Amino acid sequence: MVKKFLLIGVAFIIGLLLLFNWFKKDTKKHSPPATASYKDGNLSIEINYCKPSAKGRIIFGYEEADALQPYGKYWRLGANEATTFENNQTIWFNDKELAPGKYSIYAYPGIEKWVIAVNKDWDRWGAQEADANLDVLRTEIPSYNKAPFQEQFEISFSEKDTNGVFNLIFHWDKEMVKVPLKLK
Numbered sequence: 001m002v003k004k005f006l007l008i009g010v011a012f013i014i015g016l017l018l019l020f021n022w023f024k025k026d027t028k029k030h031s032p033p034a035t036a037s038y039k040d041g042n043l044s045i046e047i048n049y050c051k052p053s054a055k056g057r058i059i060f061g062y063e064e065a066d067a068l069q070p071y072g073k074y075w076r077l078g079a080n081e082a083t084t085f086e087n088n089q090t091i092w093f094n095d096k097e098l099a100p101g102k103y104s105i106y107a108y109p110g111i112e113k114w115v116i117a118v119n120k121d122w123d124r125w126g127a128q129e130a131d132a133n134l135d136v137l138r139t140e141i142p143s144y145n146k147a148p149f150q151e152q153f154e155i156s157f158s159e160k161d162t163n164g165v166f167n168l169i170f171h172w173d174k175e176m177v178k179v180p181l182k183l184k
Contacts, residue, residue, distance in 0.1 A: 031079035038157040038166065043183050044088045045157075047105070047168075049078035053152045059173035060109055060145070069109055074129040076106050077170060078153060082124040090184040093118065096137040097184060106130055107170070107177075113140050114170075114177050139179070147176035 031050040038045040061067030069075050077083040082104035091098050094116075104122040108115040120134040153172040160166040167178040 033080075034155070036155040036157060038168075038181075040160060040166075040183075042089065043091070045091075045181075046086045047083065047155050048081075049083040049153075049155055050080040051152045051154065052079040052172075054150075054173055060175050071110050072108055074106060074127075075109060076104075076127060076130075077155070080125065082106070082122060082130070083155075084122045085118060092180075092182040092184055093137060094139040094141060094179055094181075096139050098137060103136065104130060109175065109177075110143065111145065112143060114143050115140055116177075116179055141177050141179050144176045144178075145174055147171060147174050149174055150176075 031052040034049055034051050036047040036049070058065055058067045060069050061071065063070040063073070083106065084102060085105040086102040087098065088100050090100060098118060101120075102122050104119045104124060106117050106119065108117075115138055117130070117132070117135050117138045119130045119132075120136060121130060124130070150171045150173060153170075156169045156171070158167040158169060158178070163182075165180050165182045168181055170177045170179075
């Protein structure tokens with residue numbers, strides 16, 4: 001009798017794991033994985049994220065307007081897993097120093113500014129908010145909400161300017177945020 005319950009329990013757990021893995025794989029059809037990379041000399045930065053689409057929805061706005069991403073609320077900067085940010089050298093991330101490592105990166109979008117956070121816990125799946133106690137930095141960035149329409153969320157980098165500054169760019173719908181980065 002105990003063996004029967006044990007076998008049923010194991011089969012149930014295996015079934016749940018298979019269902020969870022199928023669900024994770026299925027959601028990537030709608031928000032495919034993407035990578036944004038930046039290389040300059042010995043500096044290497046790689047961002048892994050998933051690209052949701054607007055599909056006619058209100059993306060950024062007020063909760064009362066049923067915005068997909070309400071102002072002031074946590075957003076993982078993509079879909080599915082946490083968006084990861086990996087750098088191999090110390091950089092200035094806007095006005096904060098960021099040591100080499102692998103992190104998650106997330107935001108609190110706003111009308112005039114976004115709060116961008118970098119967090120030690122990079123291996124997360126789903127929309128649960130990151131533990132702020134594990135943040136290695138938070139910084140405020142002005143938002144530009146009159147950018148050309150972008151159907152699918154995109155993360156990219158600009159070219160380095162004469163001062164050695166390059167931008168990490170988040171662009172979706174008509175919102176664009178540029179985080180200045182520089183090698184320390």
